[in-house]
Amino acid sequence: MVQHRLPMLPSAGDVPWVASVNGVEKQLNIENNAILLDVLRDQAGSLGTKRGCDMGTCGCCSVLVNGEPRLSCLTLAAEAEDCEITTVEGLAEGHHLHPIQAMFTECGGSQCGFCTPGFLVVTSALLEENPSPSDEEIKCAIEGNLCRCTGYQQIVDSVRAASEILTSGESVADSTSPKSDPHPGFSRE
Amino acid sequence: MAKEGNEDEMVGYRQQPGKLPFAKPGSGGKERFSRPTDEGLIPESQGGELAQPWGSHRHDNLVSGQVIGKPTALVDGRWKVTGQAQYGDDIRLPGELIARIIRSPHHYARVLSIDCSKAFELPGVVAIATGADAANKFGVLPVTKDEHAMAVDKVRHVGDLVACVAAEDEATAREAERLIEVEYEILDSIHDMRDGLKNNEYPIHDRGKYHIGNTNVQKRVFQEFGDVDGIKTNAIASHKENWLFAGVNHAATEPHAVVAHWDPSGRLTLYTPQQVPHYVHRALADVLEIPMHQINVHRTFVGGGFGGKSDPFPHEMCSAILARKSGRPVRITFDREEVYWINRGRHPSRIEMNLHADDKGRICGIETDALIDGGGFASFGHVTTYYNGVLHTAPYEIEAFHYTGARVWTNKPASGAMRGHGAVNSRCAVETGLDDLAEQLSVDPIDLRLANLLPPHSATITGFRVTSIGMRECLERVKEESCWDEKFRKMPLGKGIGIGCGFFISGSGLPIHWDPNKFPHATVHLKIDMDGGVTVHTGAAEIGQGSDTVVAQSVAEVLGLPLDMIRIRSRESDTAPVDLGSYSSRVTFMNANAAISAAMQIRDELLDATVEITGADREKLVIGDRRIFAKNDPAVGVSYLEALHKAQEDRGALVASGAYRTPPMGRVHKGAAAGLAPAYSFSAYVAEVSVDVETGQTKVDKVWAAHDCGKALNPLAVKGQIIGSCHMGMGQVLSEEMRYGRNGHLMNPDLLDYKIPSVHEMPEIIPIIVESNDPEGPFGAKEAGEGPLLPILPAVCNAVYDAVGVRTAELPITPDRLLRLIERKCKTEGIDDQLDLQSPRLAHSELQAVLAARAEEHSKRDLERRMNDDREPYHNGALFGLDPTTPPDEVDERWAVNVIPSDDYLAEPRLAGNAWKHTERRHRGDS
Known part of the structure; x- marks a missing residue:
């Protein structure tokens, strides 16, 4: 018996596409049926945006479109044209991590880390809107994201810790600042 | 430079007189002083402030008060939170090709022909490979190599690999996938694991002279320790349950992906998110017929493993073959659906659990019969078949133990190793059985457990060497913190609380590749x-x-x-x-x-x-x-x-x-090495649940999770593992299930219908770390990754019973299943309204005081044994009056260890026991 499958839809051809990705204007030629996730990963250089399921169930591909969390695997790139797109790579300022990033490492919010970009993007949007959310509000914000490692508890802890940092107005130290001196106890004049 | 007052008072280092007053080359920091030692991290034995209720440890003198025992962020965490961690699909090499895999649409079929001509005509198609390109078999266990990179002769499940194609881009590769024409001859497939025990015209694999009858039995195990025939005379209470466990998948968030690249010198680099790069290394050498030194296996960041990325996989072979053919790097990334086709998840299982207790509340017998569904390939199944039995011989002292296990091939995606490998299902059956025994004896289930624990530095009935054991502390902590005594059997209908325990290996005593065995x-x-x-x-x-x-x-x-x-x-x-x-x-x-x-x-x-x-x-x-x-x-x-x-x-x-390298240990009977470990972890959980008696919906409200990990080197990670284990176990007990339809099709190969718990389903979890200070562990540590998963399943099952008075024997406990059980109970009791159901109550029998007294006595015994370096041997059986200092099988004939069933047993075997009715081909003399 020979297996027959349906032919694939023909590509509809390339179209120009402009959007701001993490503050940088990207002018690309994309297929007009392209999915935002594919454009971000394959053309806009955002490999931090992860593909987990391709059907909007896991939340790994979450990005911010004009500040709103969106599942990029269910978003046509054309929908995000001329928009401001923020991915996980756009959260830090130079070598100063966003508090939510720092707290995900400090509080165990990230284990294998594959779902982490999605969680970070979604919770940074939450904190932008509501700098001191309750646990219930945090849970509602991340209900569309699946994590298989942490059981979510330390993720909620991380968001709470980040919210404390944000409300106190502190910022995270530059990661390039000098590390431990192997020859301590000596004053260098 | 002006000195600041308080810094001078530091314990910090003072420059030695006579040393040159300039910084050493290489020093570029700016700290003037060392940090004072954190006395809280220095053990008492070294004069510090870290309490050591379990005594000192051989690594105590190596503790410098830096990081051991301190909650520590993962050292690679910053790559992950910035999006710079490169997982399998994030490896992008210049000139890469994208490959797709052509998979079988049939459960079981012979591949008659593969026609690639149309696909080759498609512009952009660069290379195509089929089973003919890789004749050699591989598999994670050297004794059961039964996989090919792509089908040679037969496909064994829907989704089995038939061919693969590499093209310039994904769309072309997908189109080429469609154009490859495969002709199949469909064979009769089997889907019910019970059919695997029967003779079959075309067994799924042929094991040559080791093939068992003409069946699909891949592995069978028989083990008897102690006087199994005597169980019936000693028992005053018996529990019997036939369990049906659905298969579950790891559902790691990262789908499998791989990139293969042959560099100009002719060496292969394989980029793959793997848990066991070394076995892939070996398998690649076998399949590609090149020496191992010609291969560099590069483990990328791994987006969740849980056992699902611990086999050498056929798609890894495919990428290497295509890259070799095309001369270009080849990347393969799975769709989520393909993750379910490769599977290696927990085995669907049918387990018959028999537990017996005697008049002193001792466990006078465990009889287990486990039939597990291996799907199309062996994977780790050889080991899983043993683990389903041997990993529930502790932490309790047992008078007699019987285990029959069989693993069969069926035409499903292969089952394999998954977090809590082989121990999870049978542990659930044992722990709910103990709950039932306690009910029959009218005693508290926690006290029943406390009065039957093995002491530290003892040997189990199967001869495993138990060193440190913090089981008692785990039980006591969860009992106290959950206010067990105020809640158990006392809560209103629909509210329940339950206990479950666990026991797991901390590393396997025998490595999979044990030759040369001094490695x-x-x-x-x-x-x-x-x-x-x-x-x-x-x-x-x-x-x-x-x-x-x-x-x-x-x-x-x-x-x-x-x-x-x-x-x-x-x-x-x-x-x-x-x-x-x-x-x-x-x-x-x-x-x-x-x-x-x-x-x-x-x-x-x-x-x-x-x-x-x-x-x-x-x-x-x-x-x-x-x-x-x-x-x-x-x-x-x-x-x-x-x-x-x-x-x-x-x-x-x-x-x-x-x-x-592990020390020599264990016994010598066949299969004695399975389950041997240099140390074992223990855990006890209490779960509190709410059950809606009108809908059957179960919600876990709170979990107290105590785990003995020896010493928490990184408490943050240990807690993360405990909570994460609860998540995964809760999925299996309440919602996760690989559902196969009437025709054997997998109905939910996606994360929408395969339901892993979301944040809203997760209860509050109180992780409790118990540190038993293992004598051989690093700084006293043992494992914390898998053991914590085991207790959550039985704890939830037992809590559901406490809430509504029905016991389930089928997982997951979905609302429809539970509601049917509740309705049946109402019918048998003649109750019209489910809300009038009575939840179970407990009035202690006289045995309760006996158990409490014994637990008390044992508690003292255990304390003495763990603190006393010069301790007597303790073999399982002492609780039943045997001499603890010698293994009972050496002195008592009735305790003989059997690994082959007797004719008496074969006259009336249990389900998996039927596997022993067939003779291996070599013993029939026909091969």
Whole structure:
């Protein structure tokens, strides 16, 4: 018996596409049926945006479109044209991590880390809107994201810790600042 | 430079008189002083403030108060939160091709022909490979190599690999996938695991002279310890349950992906998110017919493993074959659906559990019969078949133990290893059985357990060597913190509380590849040059559990260095020493031990150098934060960098190699090595649930989770593992299930219908770490990755019983299943309204006091044994009046160990026992 499958839809051809990705204007030629996730990963250089399921169930591909969390695997790139797109790579300022990033490492919010970009993007949007959310509000914000490692508890802890940092107005130290001196106890004049 | 007052008062290092007043080369930091030692991290045995209720440990003198025992962020965490961590699909090499796999649409079929001509005509198609390109078999276990890169002759399940195609882009590859025409001859497939026990015209595999009858039995196990025939006469209470466990999938968030690249020198680099890069390395050499040194396996970041990335996979072979054919890098990334076709999840199982208790409340017998559904391939199944039995022989003392296990091939995606490998389902059956026994005896189930525990430094009925055991403390802690006595059997209808325990290996005593058998299980290399930073080479696969961090912590602790001076290189087989990988919860125990042994060599050299510089007494030297000094006179000492540079004179960088191998242990009967481990972890959970009696919906409200991990090297990660385990176990007990339809089709190969718990389903979890200070573990540590999963399933099942008075024997406990049971109970009891149901109540019998007294007595015994270095041997059976100092089978004939069933048993076998009705082909003389 020979297996027959349906032919694939023909590509509809390339179209120009402009959007701001993490503050940088990207002018690309994309297929007009392209999915935002594919454009971000394959053309806009955002490999931090992860593909987990391709059907909007896991939340790994979450990005911010004009500040709103969106599942990029269910978003046509054309929908995000001329928009401001923020991915996980756009959260830090130079070598100063966003508090939510720092707290995900400090509080165990990230284990294998594959779902982490999605969680970070979604919770940074939450904190932008509501700098001191309750646990219930945090849970509602991340209900569309699946994590298989942490059981979510330390993720909620991380968001709470980040919210404390944000409300106190502190910022995270530059990661390039000098590390431990192997020859301590000596004053260098 | 002006000195600040309080810094002068620090315990910090003072410059030794006569030393040059300028900074050493390589020092570029700005801290003026070492940090004072954190006395809270220094054990009592070394004069610190860390309480040691379990006594001292052999690594106590290596503790420098740096990082061991401190909640520590993962050392690779910053890559993950910035999006810079490269997982399988993030490896993008110039000139890459995208490959797709052509998979079987049939459950079981012969491949008659493959026509690739149309696909080759498609512009952009570069290479196509089929089974003809890779004739050699592979498999994770050397005894059961039964996989091909692509089908040779037969496909064995829907989704089995038939061919693969590499093209310039994904769309072309997908189109080419459609154009490859495969002709099949469909064979009768089997889907019910019970059919696997029967003779069949076309068994799914042919094991040659070892084939069992003409069946699909892949592995069968029979084990009897103790007087099994005597169980019936001793028992006053018996529990019997026939369980049906659905298969579950790891559902790691990262779908499998792989990139293969042959470099210009003709060497292959395979980039793959793998838990066991070394086995892939071996399998690639077999399949590609090249020596292992021609291959570099590069482990990328791994987006969740849980056992699902611990086989060498056919798609990894495919990418290497296509890259070889095309001369270009080839990337393969799975769709989520394909993850379910490769599966290797927990085996669907039918388990008959029989438990017996005698008049003193002792467990006088466990009889287990487990039939497990292996799907199309062997994978780790050989081991799983043993684990379903042998891993529930502890932590309780048992008078007699019977286990029959069989694993059959069916035409489903292969089952394999998954977190809690082989132990989860049967543990659930044992622990709910104990709950039922306690009910029959009218005693408290926690007291029943407390009165039957093995002591520290004992041997189980199957001869496993148990060293540290914190089971008692786990039970006592969860009992107290959950207010058990106020709640158990006392809550209103719909509210319930339940207990479950667990026991798991901390690394497998026998490595999978045990030839040549003196190879270590783990090796760690250190390299330190004049900059002072330590490069650690290890093959341990960091899969998010924190293995890089734990190895870095161990090295930092021994050398007295801050964690930021340690860098881990664990990715490539070219640079990393061979490590067996991240499975069977072996990494912390084995790799940290190897790391400590390597760091001790460097430490010795630094101490020697310090003696040479200062002339201090070597015995008096201690290591603090980046300094080595005399304990009696801290003014005499050198900085770490000074000692290092001295040690480097005339030889350059310091290098060291440390290794770990398990001590000899265990018995000699067939299968004795399965389940042997250098240490075991223990856990006890209490779960509180709410059940809606009108809908059957179960919600877990709170879990108290106590786990004995020996010593929590990184409490943050241990808690993460405990909570994460609860998540995964809760999925299996309440919602996760690989659902196969009437025709054997998998109905939910996606994350929408395969329901893993979301944040709203997760209860509050109180992780409780119990530290039993294992004598052989690194700084006392044992595993914490898999064991914590086991107790959550029975704890929830028992809590559901407490809430509504029905016991389920089928997982997951979905609302429809539970509601049917509730309705049936109402019908048999003649109750019209479910809300009028009575939830179970408990009135203690006389036995309760007996058990409480015995638990008390044993508690004292255990304390004495764990603190007393010179202890008597203790063999399982002492509770039943046998001599604890000799293995009972050596002195008592009735205790003989049987690994072949008797004719009496075969006359009336249980379900899996039917596997023993067939004769191996070699014994029939027809092959």
